[in-house]
Amino acid sequence: MNTQVHHYLIVYDVAARHAEYRTFEDYEQAVAEYTKLEDTTRREPLEREVVLLSADSIETIKRTHSSYFPTDGSFEQLLPPGVLQPR
Amino acid sequence: MEFSKGAVDRAARLILDVWQLPPGPDGELPAGGPGMDELVRAMTAVTWWRGLHTGPLTKVAANLRYHVAKEGGQIDGRIDVSQRLKRRPTMIDKLAREPQMNLTQMADIGGVRARLPSLAHVQAVSRRLAKTWTVVRTRDYVTHPKASGYRAIHHVVRRDGRLIEVQLRTVRQDAWANQVEDDGRDRGVGFKFGFGAPEVHAYYVVMAEAFEALDRGRQLTPDLVARLNEAFTAARPLLPRTAFRP
Numbered sequence A: 001m002n003t004q005v006h007h008y009l010i011v012y013d014v015a016a017r018h019a020e021y022r023t024f025e026d027y028e029q030a031v032a033e034y035t036k037l038e039d040t041t042r043r044e045p046l047e048r049e050v051v052l053l054s055a056d057s058i059e060t061i062k063r064t065h066s067s068y069f070p071t072d073g074s075f076e077q078l079l080p081p082g083v084l085q086p087r
Numbered sequence B: 001m002e003f004s005k006g007a008v009d010r011a012a013r014l015i016l017d018v019w020q021l022p023p024g025p026d027g028e029l030p031a032g033g034p035g036m037d038e039l040v041r042a043m044t045a046v047t048w049w050r051g052l053h054t055g056p057l058t059k060v061a062a063n064l065r066y067h068v069a070k071e072g073g074q075i076d077g078r079i080d081v082s083q084r085l086k087r088r089p090t091m092i093d094k095l096a097r098e099p100q101m102n103l104t105q106m107a108d109i110g111g112v113r114a115r116l117p118s119l120a121h122v123q124a125v126s127r128r129l130a131k132t133w134t135v136v137r138t139r140d141y142v143t144h145p146k147a148s149g150y151r152a153i154h155h156v157v158r159r160d161g162r163l164i165e166v167q168l169r170t171v172r173q174d175a176w177a178n179q180v181e182d183d184g185r186d187r188g189v190g191f192k193f194g195f196g197a198p199e200v201h202a203y204y205v206v207m208a209e210a211f212e213a214l215d216r217g218r219q220l221t222p223d224l225v226a227r228l229n230e231a232f233t234a235a236r237p238l239l240p241r242t243a244f245r246p
Helices: A027-039 A058-064 B005-020 B036-051 B054-070 B088-097 B119-132 B171-187 B198-215 B222-238
Strands: A006-013 A018-024 A048-055 B080-085 B110-116 B135-140 B153-159 B162-170
Touching: A006 A027, A006 A058, A018 A027, A027 A048, A027 B036, A027 B054, A027 B088, A048 A058, A058 B080, A058 B110, B005 B036, B005 B088, B036 B088, B054 B080, B054 B110, B054 B119, B054 B153, B054 B162, B110 B119, B110 B171, B119 B135, B119 B153, B119 B162, B162 B171, B171 B198, B198 B222
Parallel strands: B110 B162
Antiparallel strands: A006 A018, A006 A048, A048 B080, B080 B110, B135 B153, B153 B162
16 A cells, blocks of 8 residues: 655644645755745744644644644634533 | 764754854854864764764654554544654753753654544554564653643654654544644743743643543543633633634
């Protein structure tokens, strides 16, 4: 089973809760770009996170690294309905 | 360009030292620390070491996809396996948190994650890996959850001389971990590392307990539901609001 893996260089904007990403087929090239983005600041600002993730599709990344792709949903949704009734 | 392990470890320490000094005026390098040339060389050594993990990481992820498929671990017909090459700031921050650790001993520079449909799948895939791979360390956070509530099974495997960390999680365990990370980023507080208000952590712990019960096919007991609601009420003002946080 040979799955084609793609590389996604993700730049997550914390305030906007939004991820932009670029897709690479060549891992070395993706790593080089990753390093370049990291080099622009000595220490990363809190407003932004850069990360290099790889999978068969961006859909898989959205499922395994959902914190970079927030929706209106949250883990409370995984409780049976009606369980949470805050005062 | 190549570096010895010692040179890589010294380079990582140098970056950490620079980050821990107060910056000079206008964001310049701290006075009395290393110069720009030295810092750039250190960054190069650290990223070179990280780059050595890409091949082994890809192989481990491909093997994991195979094992997940063999155990019928697809979710909605998909195999949820991904890999990540650790962020440089996180590598250096980890050295700050664990001063005894050297960068070349860090086991999760290359990380692979599988999101699986059930606890039985997590355990079955875990057993399979233990049988067929060179596992150098296992952390069973299902049997022994972290104090934070974190649950998963982690294996550190050696592939082509490099250490790669494999995380196996149920859908609920994965949602929990991602939510803690997302909340922390949103609030600018390292909830994931135990920082922030105790009310928030108490809520995460009870929520993880509830997810564990559901993962084991149990009903939530009235006591657990009561504790969950109490914890949620206390944590709610400190958490980001979403449509599903009533």
